[in-house]
Amino acid sequence: MESRQEHILLVDGMALLFRSFFATAVSGQFMVNSQGLPTNGVQGFMKHLFMAAEHADPTHIIICWDMGSKTFRNEVYQDYKSNRNAPPVELIPQFDLAKEVAGRFNLSNVGVSGYEADDCIGTLAKEYKGERKVSVVSGDQDLLQLLDEGIEIMLIQKGFGNYKTYTKNGFVEEKGITPEQFIDVKALMGDTSDGYPGVKGIGEKTAMKLIQEHGDIEGILQNLSSLTPSQKKKIEADLDMLHLSRKLAEIHCQVPLDVKLSECVWNQVSSEHLDVVEEMELKVLRRYLLGSNVMLPVSG
16 A cells, blocks of 8 residues: 655644633633633533644644744843733633643644744755645635745634645735745735734835835845835835844744654554543533544544
8 A cells, every 4th residue: 555645744832722712711711720720721622622633634743832932032122022911811721721731632742942833844844745745724814925846834723623725826926925025015015913013114015015016125235226115215214124123023944953754653542541631621522522533433
């Protein structure tokens, strides 16, 4: 029998946990267990992860995490992400709990202090593409810059199990720019959620148009005289911030990671994993697993 091509699913643990937490927190459903631990984010996170595994059918799964709130980007720009509120008190214990639950399901957790989950995803995606297929699951559009031959990005849409899947060619067709040019678009327009401003007064539409016309930031700067007086003035006034924003927008794909792929093999969920679910009182997850295709038939 012909052996199957390896297919790595890289999971943006941060994006999925935050998304799951806030989806239920709005109505106050924190799902507190008998130890007093809220589990709403963890249960949604695991459900998202298993649904993505069902959808992508990978041979390996690796979950990437931020490790602490400060990264090398804060050294470059101290206001990076400083506009974000501290995580709600009910979410804080769930960061460790999510990793613990994933670990108990024999899933690999990866993170390096000083780097973001995105940087770990980028490093692994670029390393594994080629002989293997790579899929990334997240809710974060920033990751679209990683699209390449052999790398697809599954962006979670509303609800569970709905994805908008991008390939490199599909992205170029839809946006009229390459994934790499997307970094320059972000540098121009800035990112309010990450707290870097880009060029004041230049929004997404203008940023896209300028990059489509001039190729990249260097191309724009070499042709400033061909821009409208207003665009020229804005870019000249914010030149330092433009270069800085470009550094902040780019995912760093050379994180020092030590990942053994042989330890990241994905096997379906077995009945012994249900014991973990029972022990941690993850009722929503239990209901989902018993009705899903990721669960091996319970014998006996």
